[in-house]
Amino acid sequence: MTDEIFKEYEEKLPKLIIDEIKANLPEKADAAKVRKILEAVHAEYEKSKLDAGECVGLLSAQSIGEQGTQATLDTFHFSGVSEMNVTMGLPRIIEILDARKTISTPMMEIYLNAPYNQKENVKKQALLVKEIKLKDVATEFLVNIADMIIKVDIDEQKLKDLDLTLANLSKTLSKAMKSLKIKQDTVSIIAKLEDKDANLNSLYKLKEKLKETHISGIKGVTQVLPVKRGSEYIVLTAGSNLKAVLALEWVDKERTTSNDIYEIAATLGIEAARETIIDELLKVIKAQGLKIDIRHLMIISDTMCVSGAIKGITRYGVVNExxxxxxxxxxxxxxxxxxxxxxxxxxxxxxxxxxxxxxxxxxxxxxxxxxxxxxxxx
Amino acid sequence: MAEKEQKHTIIPKHTKLSEKEKQELFKKYDLTIKELPKILDIDPAIAHLDAKEGDVVKIARKSLTAGESMYYRSVTHG
CATH class of the missing domain: 1.10.150.390 (DNA polymerase; domain 1)
Structure with missing residues (x-):
């Protein structure tokens, strides 16, 4: 009986309020009383609504601007655990609202599927995500001018940690550098320039290039950090590449997020990006101990996302529209x-x-x- | 070529409106399709809907203030 009355009000009242009334309803309440309650709540709800013609954008701008003066101007905040820097405070707010393409500290929160989210496994998985260049596994780069070769000594223990062998290391190397002849020794890799008019200069250039050659992991991820969150372990990263991470099969695709709004928009859609803008703003505001009504943040992020793509509050973004x-x-x-x-x-x-x-x-x-x-x- | 729906905690549920639902929506809020916010047809969240230009997508957002709120976007070519 009462369900029907609630159904009637579903259109008129938001779900949260209806749920709250349902939860707090006394057991003895009969239909007439429920109707009375709902009528009273509805009247109150209509009263709290904004009038037509209220300048909501201006109110939002002022509410955020006023609180913004209280935000610390330039803080680097340690996100729970040290080692990793995250831009917080006013610079981060500006970054989000301007919808900068490259943000100063891109980060990902990678959730792992069981059983990888346990303490024993998380470290190894974290290493798989981290971008490894040749210089990270090498102990020395030797340039042999006489034979025009570069000898790279490899740290075998590091290779073992990464689940790599010397054989597939040299394979990835020869794939990445087609102009080179890669030979493999017991603990080293020898690269020879096939070019006939190779000189000293090009050899040194090659050495620098070799150092930066991508070996394993995900491009862009410079740091990884396993952290306990609730009953499971997650991996925080510095550097973001959501698309590549979501392609990994041991990653929880439903919860892994990034703080790069454009990456979210490209991989998860504009609605997810809107959600991320609100979340990221809220995170900063909470960390600073400020109080801004979430409705102001909602109207801003809605404005930034109306056109289907992210537009910053700049002369190139929403103002241009x-x-x-x-x-x-x-x-x-x-x-x-x-x-x-x-x-x-x-x-x-x-x-x-x-x-x-x-x-x-x-x-x-x-x-x-x-x-x-x-x-x-x- | 309906692709599998991408699930994520921050993607709200997207559904495509039928022609009838669309007309009801326009009547209810007294608007035209031009006045709706847009969503690009290449948006990953609507890849499984096979939506074309001129369609309207209904989005059931989880809202901190209202529990659940409905939002509508018209599909545009991106």
Whole structure:
């Protein structure tokens, strides 16, 4: 009986409120009482709604801006465990809102499938993710000028930790460097330049190139750190490459995340990116001990994601999408916008706030919104 | 060529609206498809829906303030 009444209100009230009422409902409540409760809650809910024409964007901007003054200007925060730096504070907020393509500290949180998420296994899996270059497993690079060869001494213990052998190491090397002749010794690898007019200079260049050759792991991941989270172990990484990580079969594809918004958008979609923007902003705000209502963050991240791709709050992003020339000009680089508009003969319909402020007119907000429309007499 | 749906804790559920549901939505909120937020047709989250330009995708977001909230995006060519 009461279920029907709840169903009726499902359209009118958000799910969270209905769930809360259901949970706190006294057992003896009959249908009439439930209806009364819901009516009262609904009335209260309607009262708490914003009026039409409320300037929500402005409120959000001010709410975040005011709190932003309290945020520390430049902090490097250690994320739980030391060793790994994460940009926090105001620089991170700016980074997110500007939707920077390259962020200063990209990070991933890699969740592992059982049984890899146990203490014994996590270290080995973490090493598999880390990007290994030849210089990481080598002890010495010897340049032999007489024979024009480079001898690379390999640390066998390190190789063993990585589950590699000298044989497949030389295989990956010869695949990566096709112009080289790779020979393998007992504890070393010999690379010979096949080029006839090879000189000393090119040999040294080759040595540097060899050092940076990718051996195993995922490109971009510079540091790995196994951390306990709840009852399982996860891997934190410095450097992010979500697509490659999600392709690994022992990685939990449903929970592994990155803090790079563009990577999330490319691999998980725009909705996930919106979610990440809110989460990342919340993380900074919480770490700084600030209080910003989440609704403000929601409206910002929604604005950044309306077009289906991420747009930062910059003159190239959301501001560029504004229809009014004057509004765009009032943000940054006014001359550029006005010149371009005059060249193509752009029209400004004066539908928004800033352009009306400029022209000393009533802004279309709140009570300034309703307008009179006269009907022509036939 | 429906691909398998990609599951992730931060991807909300995406569903494609039928033509009838679409018209109901436009009527309910008194809007046209142009006024809806967009989603690119190459978006990984709707790869399994086989959505084309002009379709509307309904997204059931988990919301901290409302529990669950519905959001609609129109599919555009990206």
């Amino acid at each position: 504004k229809s009014s020339v004057l509004a765009r000009a009032s943000f940054e680089t006014p001359i550029k916008h006005i010149m371009r508009a005059s060249l193509v003969g752009e029209e400004d319909k004066l539908h928004s706030v800033i352009e009306n402020v400029m022209l000393n007119q009533v802004v279309p907000l709140g009570t300034g919104m309703p307008v009179l429309k006269a009907k022509k007499k036939e």
